[in-house]
Amino acid sequence: MRNAVAVALSAFVLTATGCVGVGARAYVGFTQTEVTGDFSLDSTAGGADLSSIRNDIENDFGITDASPSIWVKAEIEAPAAGRFSLSGFTYSEQSSGTLTNAFGDVPAGSAISTDLKFDNVKAAWTFDALDLEAFYLSPGLAIDVFSIDTRVSSTSPVAFEDVDTLGFVPMLYARSGVDLSLVALDVEAGWMTIDLGDADGDYFDLEGMLRLSVAPAVEVVAGYRYISIDGRGEAEGQRFEADLEMRGWFVGGGVVF
Numbered sequence: 251m252r253n254a255v256a257v258a259l260s261a262f263v264l265t266a267t268g269c270v271g272v273g274a275r276a277y278v279g280f281t282q283t284e285v286t287g288d289f290s291l292d293s294t295a296g297g298a299d300l301s302s303i304r305n306d307i308e309n310d311f312g313i314t315d316a317s318p319s320i321w322v323k324a325e326i327e328a329p330a331a332g333r334f335s336l337s338g339f340t341y342s343e344q345s346s347g348t349l350t351n352a353f354g355d356v357p358a359g360s361a362i363s364t365d366l367k368f369d370n371v372k373a374a375w376t377f378d379a380l381d382l383e384a385f386y387l388s389p390g391l392a393i394d395v396f397s398i399d400t401r402v403s404s405t406s407p408v409a410f411e412d413v414d415t416l417g418f419v420p421m422l423y424a425r426s427g428v429d430l431s432l433v434a435l436d437v438e439a440g441w442m443t444i445d446l447g448d449a450d451g452d453y454f455d456l457e458g459m460l461r462l463s464v465a466p467a468v469e470v471v472a473g474y475r476y477i478s479i480d481g482r483g484e485a486e487g488q489r490f491e492a493d494l495e496m497r498g499w500f501v502g503g504g505v506v507f
Contacts, residue, residue, distance in 0.1 A: 273327045277471055279502015281321035283341050285313060285366065287494035289400065291354040291411055300482075300491040303351040307494070311364040311402070312347025321500045332377035333388065333425070339475075341368035341496065353402050354411035354488060360404040368496065369397040370477070372455065374438070376425045385428055392423035392440045394455055396479065398492070413485045417446055419453050434461040451481030463506075470503045 288304040289311070308314050323337035344365050352358045376390030396417045403410035421440035428435050440455040459473035477496040484490070 274507040275323075275325045275469070275504055276507075277321075277323045277469075277502050277504030279321045279471065279500050280318065281339050281475070281498055281500035282316045282318050283339065283475070283496055283498035284316040285341065285343070285368065285494060285496050287492070289353075289494070290351070290491045291413060292489040293352065293355050294488060296489070298352075298489075300489060303353075304491070304493075305349055305351055305353055307366075310347050310350050311362070311366070312345035313343050313364060313366055314345070315343060316498060317341045317343045321502060323504075332375055332390065335374045336371070338369070338371040339500075340370075342366070349402075354413075356402055356404050356409045356411055357407065360409070361406065362402050362404050365399075365401040367397075367399040369395075370496075371395040372440075374423050374425070374440070376423065384430055386426065388425045390423045390425065392421045392455075394419045394421055394440065394453065394477075398494075411488075413488075413490055415483060415485050415490075417481070417483075419444060419446070421453065421455065432463045435459070436461065446483070450483060451479065453481075454478040467506045468503070469506060470501075472499070472501045474499050 286307055288306050290300040290304045292298045292300060305311060319340045321339045323335065325333060325335045327333045344363070346361070346363045349356060349358050349360050349362055356362065372392060372394050374390060374392035376388035378386055378388050380387040396419065398415050400413045401410065419442055421442040423440040425436065425438045427437060436459045438457045441453065443452045444450060454477070456476045457473060459471055461469050461471050463469050475498060479492060479494045482491045
């Protein structure tokens with residue numbers, strides 16, 4: 251999935267540069283993301299009350315550090331078609347802890363090692379409902395793609411659980427901002443409550459980005475991203491519940507076509 255993000259972004263920008271009257275931006279940078287919340291997983295036997303066997307991401311799984319990764323984003327704006335954007339980042343962290351409650355078939359009290367991977371790709375389309383000289387407001391739609399892979403293993407007793415889920419979440423979406431030519435601020439937000447079968451729940455995505463023009467066709471950017479997932483579903487025949495929050499800052503730079 252991570253290689254696919256890079257290929258899609260490259261094609262996205264190349265398409266824009268070949269169209270007359272179309273503007274585009276492409277950014278690459280560094281992000282530092284942390285994850286908090288809790289996670290519960292039913293055993294293979296089933297029947298557990300998932301709300302009563304939650305394990306905390308920090309206190310039980312031992313994941314306390316932020317994860318550094320590359321952040322990428324591209325935008326295309328066409329006068330008659332609106333604005334299209336595509337962005338992505340990854341998260342990967344390994345740690346150790348002690349379970350307060352059972353996690354699947356890994357018993358409560360087990361000393362564990364945890365490997366958590368999270369990938370996100372967001373595609374959005376907006377149109378200008380209000381476009382003033384220095385302010386704009388643009389509603390639209392977005393699709394957030396969430397890939398979460400959690401592996402929890404114990405050596406005494408020997409047991410492990412691997413929860414891998416992929417969700418395509420359509421969202422009601424809006425973008426607003428202030429553009430003062432040399433400096434601009436963009437704020438984006440998406441929300442949806444949805445039943446996806448194997449991963450239903452409440453999803454919220456908020457991003458703010460400050461853009462500074464430092465040379466003709468060159469911008470530096472800095473911003474903050476917050477994602478909330480309150481999801482329930484099934485993976486490999488086992489029910490799970492996850493109440494997760496991902497937050498972090500990013501910095502980078504890019505070109506304007």
